[in-house]
Amino acid sequence: MEWEFPPAWKKLAEEISSQDWRIMLVGGVDCGKTTYAQYILKILLEKKEEVAYINADVGQAILGPPATLSMSFLKRFPSQLETVLPDYQWFIGSNSPSGFFTEVILGVHSLVQVLEEKGNPPAVMDTSGLIKGEEGKRLKYMKSLVFQPDLVVILEREDEMEEIYSLLLNGGFRVEKLRVGDFVKVKTRQDRINFRREKFKRYFEGSEVNEFSLKGLGFVSHTKVIQRGQLVGLLEEKGFLLGLGLWMGVENGKVKIFTPLKNFDDLKIIWVGRLIIDPETGEEK
Numbered sequence: 112m113e114w115e116f117p118p119a120w121k122k123l124a125e126e127i128s129s130q131d132w133r134i135m136l137v138g139g140v141d142c143g144k145t146t147y148a149q150y151i152l153k154i155l156l157e158k159k160e161e162v163a164y165i166n167a168d169v170g171q172a173i174l175g176p177p178a179t180l181s182m183s184f185l186k187r188f189p190s191q192l193e194t195v196l197p198d199y200q201w202f203i204g205s206n207s208p209s210g211f212f213t214e215v216i217l218g219v220h221s222l223v224q225v226l227e228e229k230g231n232p233p234a235v236m237d238t239s240g241l242i243k244g245e246e247g248k249r250l251k252y253m254k255s256l257v258f259q260p261d262l263v264v265i266l267e268r269e270d271e272m273e274e275i276y277s278l279l280l281n282g283g284f285r286v287e288k289l290r291v292g293d294f295v296k297v298k299t300r301q302d303r304i305n306f307r308r309e310k311f312k313r314y315f316e317g318s319e320v321n322e323f324s325l326k327g328l329g330f331v332s333h334t335k336v337i338q339r340g341q342l343v344g345l346l347e348e349k350g351f352l353l354g355l356g357l358w359m360g361v362e363n364g365k366v367k368i369f370t371p372l373k374n375f376d377d378l379k380i381i382w383v384g385r386l387i388i389d390p391e392t393g394e395e396k
C-alpha cells in the first residue's frame with residue numbers, strides 16, 4: 112500500500128523518531144490514525160532497537176482480533192502488521208468501548224505496566240474513533256491519564272477535536288494537531304462490519320470445542336443469560352487474555368467453549384463478554 116502524507120505529518124514523525132516517547136493518536140473515525148500510527152512505527156524502527164505498538168481500538172483493530180486491546184514489541188517493521196501476533200492482550204468483549212470504559216481503561220493500565228517492566232521503549236498507541244460528546248471526552252481523557260503520553264497527536268478534519276484538545280492541554284499533555292486531507296479514505300458501516308467478520312473468522316479457524324469444569328476457575332459474565340456464540344475471554348491470573356473463545360453451552364456441569372487455544376495451563380478465569388459471533392462465518396449477531 113502506498114502512503115501519502117502532508118509535510119507537517121512527515122515533520123512530526125521525524126521529530127518523534129529521534130525521541131523515546133510514548134505517543135497516543137487520537138481522532139474521529141476515518142482520520143488515518145491507524146495508517147499514521149504504522150508510519151510512525153516504521154520511522155521509529157529505522158532508528159530504534161525496539162518499539163511497542165499498542166492497539167487500543169476494539170473495533171477496527173489492526174493488531175489482534177476485535178474486542179481486545181493488544182500490544183506487540185517490534186524490532187523491525189512487519190510487512191503486514193495485521194498478521195503479527197500480539198505479545199500481550201486484554202479482553203474487552205465488545206466491538207465498541209461504549210459501556211466498557213472500565214475494561215478499556217484497566218486494559219491500557221495493564222499494558223502500560225508491562226511497558227514499564229520492559230524499560231519503557233518508545234511506544235505508539237492507536238485509539239478508537241469514539242470522540243463525540245461527553246463520552247468521547249471522558250474516554251480520551253481517561254486513556255491519556257493511564258497512558259501518560261509524552262505526546263498526543265490529534266488528527267482533525269474540521270474542528271471536531273477542539274474540546275478534547277483543550278481538555279488534554281489542561282491535563283498537562285503536549286498535544287499536536289494535524290489536518291486530515293483527502294488521502295484518507297472513508298469506510299462504510301458495512302466495510303467495518305466486514306473487517307471484523309473476517310478477523311473473527313480467521314481467528315477461530317482451526318478451533319475446537321473444549322470442556323471446562325468451573326471448579327477451581329474464576330468466572331465472570333457481562334450478561335446474566337449467556338447465549339451460544341457469546342464471546343469469551345480465557346484469562347491468566349494477572350487478567351491478560353490467553354485466547355478468545357465462543358460459548359457453546361453447558362453439559363454435565365461442564366462449560367463448552369470453542370477456541371483455537373491449545374494450552375490451558377495458565378487459564379485461571381473465564382470472562383464472558385457481550386458480542387455474539389457465528390463460529391463459522393465470524394459474523395456478529
Ligand SMILES: Nc1ncnc2c1ncn2[C@@H]1O[C@H](COP(=O)(O)OP(=O)(O)OP(=O)(O)O)[C@@H](O)[C@H]1O
Nearest residue numbers: 114115140141142143144145146171240294295296
Ligand atoms: N496517508 C495515507 N495514504 C494513503 N491512504 C491512507 C492514508 N491514511 C489513511 N489512508 C487510507 O484511508 C483509510 C482510513 O485510514 P485509517 O484506517 O488509517 O483511519 P482510522 O482513523 O484508523 O480509521 P478507523 O476509524 O476505522 O480506526 C484506509 O483505507 C487507509 O488505507
Ligand SMILES: [Mg+2]
Nearest residue numbers: 144145168171
Ligand atoms: Mg483505525
